[in-house]
Amino acid sequence: MAKKKLTLAQKYHIYTRGLDWEPTYVSKKDIYPYAEYEGIKIKDWNKWEDPFRMTIEAYWKYQAEKDRRFYAILDGFIQNQGHLTLSDARYLNSIKLFIQGVTPLEYMAHRGFAFVARHLPGAGPRTAGFFQSMDELRHTQIEVHAGSNFNKYYDGFHSMTHMHDRVWYLSVPKSYFDDAVTAGPFEYITAISFSFEYALTNLLFVPFMSGAAYNGDTPTMTFGFSAQSDESRHMTLGLQVVKFLLEQHEDNVPIIQQWIDKWWWRGYRLTSLVGAMMDYMLPKRVMSWKESFELYVEDQIIEGLFRDLERYGIRPPLHMEQSIKEKEFLSHDVYWILFSFTFAAAFHSWIPTEAEMEWLAEKYPRTFNQYYRWRYEKAKEAKTPLPGDRFYYIGLPQLCQVCQIPMGFTDPDNPNNFVQRYTEYEGEIYHFCSDGCKWIFEREPEKFVQAWLPVHEIYKGNCFAEPPKGPEDVVPQVLKWYNIQTDNFDYFVSEDYKNWKEWHKDMATVLV
Amino acid sequence: MAVKALYNYKFPARDRAEVFGDDIIVYAYWIDNPFFCSASAWRVPKNMKWKDFVGQILGQLYGLDPDFKKVKEWKWYHFDNEFKPDDEKTLSELGLRHKSIVKFKPA
């Protein structure tokens, strides 16, 4: 009765895929009806190699420990009124964007991976997908809990889920994930596990969270790094999925390549918001967007990952070169958009200080002074009747049909202009911010003609709390429908700023 | 290429012309002036006269730029084709359609 000696991998198989069986009373297709229509061919699910070998009991143990640490830090921060020791209340505007834009995506990812765990016919990847579904729920909740404390003292945090469904700039992240979860299970897992988790989340979680640490926000740094430790598992899953699909059948290669092409550009456009947060919204900066793009994308992804994938016949994403060309423009373009429309946003923006402009000029010696600095000088002159002594773009922007960002991405070959592309499909015109977004549309027009574009919805009258009483009542009714209260306008006319000054006026500053 | 789906995946475009009735969406873009962070979008009647359209977009938005008043005359483009609109003609008479883009720069 001596038990045979098993390797860890064999043991793990018994713990996971060994539980599966071939049904005989119904057909397997009836249990997993969504597994074939994408055209992915799987010869042998057993060739799947588990990206990590974690049992549920180990999962409980390590995840409970991670969360115990997180909540201890959060509670300490709350008890010590840690928000008062942030570098500056301006910092929190990046966290507002995070809570409104990213946290609901974590939630969508949780449900999306539940879909993978339910509908991929391979027990191995289903199991890994399930762990990720759990993790994503965790991320949603630790982020909500970290945001909850800020919500008590600052604007912009009070209605993130509601805003995510309605507010114009949040349709950018929302449409990204809606695109993924409406796809089949294979595209979803390639889009999210591979293109997003492996190739892009580093930009979101590592340098940005390091920035949070630098600005005194330990709960955000902790949830960021703690979430990212789950992310390491997710990255491993992403890489394993793609390699597995590529090895299963040669017919899968062109399909996967197209998904990589599509989802690289979708994800890259989405993370442009992070560029603006890093370069403009952190009062103390760790590294620029460009530097982190070079480190995390050019070195790690292009030089590292894609050279590894060459042998499978996979090349770097179609529009990768364009994103490299844009790296000295991107964050400036996006912040300028956010700055221009702050009258209708649930965060504040501001004209960078002289010192900040110097930093931007130093980090972007070929673009900032040449193309962007003058806009802020002019913004001081071009005042509007709205609160804040500066310019707002009083109007509605043209949006890209695919990424839904206002069409404000500089053409690096013609830097005083934005890229504008359009196409005609079934008698209607569609506009795009880039060749990447146009390519994505033309590949799947039936999908993108459905886009809920916030600007057009406003013009259709679908975004008013009550019918406007006149032209001057239009924006207020939209803001009411968004539930934007005192969350908008320039930082220096905000309640956040007023309160911050008030709270700090009778505090001794101690140098240590 | 079509979307791969388990059923006939076809829906009317959400923002198709008929949804806007007698109005159309028109975009406007000031060439070489990135002070305005993107082209703008307007819902206007097809029968609006060109001068009223110009009055609306320049009056509400583009006039905010201090450089605006320095411009005596504008050069106009419909998409990328230069055109010389007659002030009294309507947008549809001038060939503008739903989701047309009008570009302009100082002459």
Next chain:
Amino acid sequence: MAVVETKRERFVAVDLQKNEEGYNVLQAILKDNPGAKIDEFPGYYKVRHPEKLLINRETVESFMGRPWDTQEFNLVIISYAGNFAEWDDDRILIRWDTHM
């Protein structure tokens, strides 16, 4: 103006949390991987090596002064570049060019 500068490098890397445990793991990595380079950022360390990074349980334990399960690596890792070529009870190996 479309000149793009690039000075790309190929390396494997791990990003580790800056805390006591992360520091011990970092020490173990430096000991077992001659040629590894560290960059420090607020809140985290980035260790990189042109070819591979090996994390030995025994070495980590010698720095920790207690038993250390390789699964505990999950508690300190923030991110990585490369591929987990091995992850068993005794060691974790990260490198590129691994196949299934």
Next chain:
Amino acid sequence: MSTQYEIKQKVIEPKRLAFDYLLKRYGNRPASRYEEATVDIQQRENFHYRPTWREGVEIFDVNYSELKLTDYYSFLDPRQYYYYTYNATRAKNYEAVDKYFEFCEERGLFAKVDENWLKVYNRYFIPLRHLEYAGWILLVGVARFGYGTSITQCAEFNACDKYANAQLITRIAFELPEPDGDIFENAKKTWLEDKIFQPLREYVEKLLTVQDWGEVLIGQNLAIDVFVNPLVHIELDNLAVENGVTTFSFFSKYFYDMYKDNMRWTEKLFEVFVSDPTYGENNKKFIQSKLSHYVGQISKAIDEFSDVFMMPRKKGDFKKAKESVLNHAREIYSKLGLNIKI
């Protein structure tokens, strides 16, 4: 050098006590972490694109089930589990399991299990890892297609418990002697071929093809769980004890506790379904009709287990055991006000 502020003894009045949508719902009071993590978290409107995998539905849609609620957050988990409290609770629950394994190994208890009982156990118990695993698939489907975070979160955790159950059975099996060859292969063969499992397997395979998540919960949580758990973890454990085998009673209690824990949210949810001001009647009709069907099937399926009661040296009384199981089920259904003929 860095700058720090010396915080005077000053309390800053919060400008809001909770997120706006929680204040609207619950009035001007701080919210619990459970409420913050749960209520109104799921996206509701303005979805951009339609699913490519199913016609006529949105990404999240109340029409994924016949069961409906006027307000989906009228259901809240009585255990108030959110990710941290769930994982922390389970990690703690499992510590006892780890200790017990240690204890059994130290005393060599697994090796000493009576050979005759081992045959019984291998036949009825180890194959249940497949049933638990199917429960995982079913519940994770509810976590995807259910409506409202309060419901789907419970389903997700329940799914996790199911997978953990399957793995705990596996872990026990790893400890057992293998006089008849590979214990897992044998168990799978039993699951696939042995007559005692066939109606149960047919039941669960068919349930795996059901799309309506409400019906899945009826078939799994209100039927399979309600019948199989007391049969296996109470009645058959009693029989083991009568045959002098007590090694597994600890596990029986653990599994049964897991079941009871999940019945807390399940019962609450169905209570909310049948008492809904708008949909209560329809919900009740649907539940009664589906549940009657599933109960009929599951009741017949477990009759096959009468064989198992004949296997040990000291034979058991299946009829009596079944009656206890039925009473257990009757009690739950009548508590929910459901009229189910058993």
